[in-house]
Amino acid sequence: MASCAKLLVGAMPLATGFRKLHASSFASTTYGLAFQRRLATDGASSHTAGPGSPAPYWVRIERVGNVVISSTSPNGTTWTEIRRETIAMSAAVYVGLAVTSHNNNALCTATFTNVQVVGVAAVAN
Amino acid sequence: MRTYLWLAVLALSLTACGGGDGDGDGGDGGNVTPPPSTPTLGSRVMPDTTVTVTSETAINAGQPASVLISVPDMPAGATLTAAVGVDRDTAAAVTITALPANHWRAAMTLPSPLLVGTCVLVTVTLADGSVLESGMEDFVLAR
Numbered sequence: 001m002a003s004c005a006k007l008l009v010g011a012m013p014l015a016t017g018f019r020k021l022h023a024s025s026f027a028s029t030t031y032g033l034a035f036q037r038r039l040a041t042d043g044a045s046s047h048t049a050g051p052g053s054p055a056p057y058w059v060r061i062e063r064v065g066n067v068v069i070s071s072t073s074p075n076g077t078t079w080t081e082i083r084r085e086t087i088a089m090s091a092a093v094y095v096g097l098a099v100t101s102h103n104n105n106a107l108c109t110a111t112f113t114n115v116q117v118v119g120v121a122a123v124a125n
Numbered sequence: 126m127r128t129y130l131w132l133a134v135l136a137l138s139l140t141a142c143g144g145g146d147g148d149g150d151g152g153d154g155g156n157v158t159p160p161p162s163t164p165t166l167g168s169r170v171m172p173d174t175t176v177t178v179t180s181e182t183a184i185n186a187g188q189p190a191s192v193l194i195s196v197p198d199m200p201a202g203a204t205l206t207a208a209v210g211v212d213r214d215t216a217a218a219v220t221i222t223a224l225p226a227n228h229w230r231a232a233m234t235l236p237s238p239l240l241v242g243t244c245v246l247v248t249v250t251l252a253d254g255s256v257l258e259s260g261m262e263d264f265v266l267a268r
Contacts, residue, residue, distance in 0.1 A: 031170055032260075044254030049169055051262050082260070083213065102172070 023068040023087060024098070027055035035070030035082040050082035055110075063093070076114070166192065166245065166264040171257040174198055176247050178264040181230070187237030192245055192264075194221070194229040202252030207231045209266070211242045213258075219245075235266070243267045 023037040033050035050072050051057075058073040066086050071079040095117055101108035168177040177195040184190055194207060207229070210216025219233040236243065245264040249257040 031172060034171075034260075044251070044256070046256040046258070047171055048258040049171055049260035049263060051260060052169060083258075 021087060021089060023061055023063075023070070023085065025059035025061045025070040025072070025082070027057045027059050027072075029054045033057055033059060033072045033082070035085075037068065037085050037087060039085070039087055046085075048083045051080070058114075061095075063089070166266070169259050169263040171249070171259070174200065174249055174257055176249070176259055176263075178245050178247065180266075184235065184239070184266050186235055186239035188235055189232070190235050190266075191230055191232045193224075194231060194245075194247055196227050196229075196249065199227040199249070200251055204250045205229055206248045206250070208246045208248075209233055209236070209243065210246070211240050211244070212261070213246065216246050239267045241267050 021038055021041055023035070025033070025035055027033050031049075032052040032054055035048045035050065036045060038045045048070075050070070053072075053074070058076045058079075060069075060071045060073070060079060062069040062071065066088055067084055068087050069084040070082045072082060073079045097112055097115070099108060099110040164180050166178045166180055168175060174196060175198060179193045179195070180190070181193050182190045192207075194205065196205065199205070205221065206218065207221050208216035208218045217233075217236075219231045222230045222232070224230055231245065242261070243266045244261055245259075245266065246261070247259040247264065251257070
């Protein structure tokens with residue numbers, strides 16, 4: 001079975017540990033759209049499939065308090081929620097973009113366009 | 126404290142790399158196949174796991190029905206559950222019966238009325254507690 005590249009956007013808290021809390025919306029050429037999250041440091045992760053549409057597509061991750069909402073859109077205007085989850089995060093979190101080939105022996109390339117981060121007060125390290 | 130943050134990544138485009146993971150199990154070799162006249166509701170690839178759902182009966186509101194769920198690359202130690210509904214929060218769990226070769230039969234009485242968007246939701250829970258959930262558009266019973 002061929003592996004694929006995928007994109008993730010997510011909120012990652014300032015937590016220690018290799019497998020950190022996170023919530024991500026991703027678009028993949030093989031897996032379609034999905035919401036992934038880890039609710040506890042070093043805990044198990046969960047994957048909820050969204051529409052099967054392959055990338056390119058619009059994805060959004062939204063934090064309202066400790067509720068994280070993953071949504072997708074075919075046009076950037078009309079959004080459909082995949083799922084929401086309550087995740088106990090610290091007030092300060094990281095946001096970012098990630099790419100994976102799902103294959104430790106292969107690299108992949110992804111292009112992100114029209115990236116917006118809204119409602120964020122930057123915190124100096 | 127209420128914080129609000131949203132991050133939009135618009136018009137994502139991505140170029141997949143080549144290569145394969147080479148960890149397939151070579152097929153199930155089982156004898157469970159749906160009748161040839163029944164439709165496949167869909168197939169969805171989640172990370173390293175492919176779920177296919179096929180209707181074994183007619184789909185009519187208020188009537189008994191069954192679907193065949195196939196996960197040929199089911200990870201060792203994983204468990205499977207299924208539910209039927211129009212959204213995740215209200216979907217009703219259905220009885221499933223394990224069959225040979227990584228197949229399961231889900232028997233249910235369909236809701237009446239059968240709302241557009243009613244679907245089969247399949248959840249695979251891996252041995253480490255990780256969860257894979259199918260999408261609302263993957264295995265739709267009523268369009």
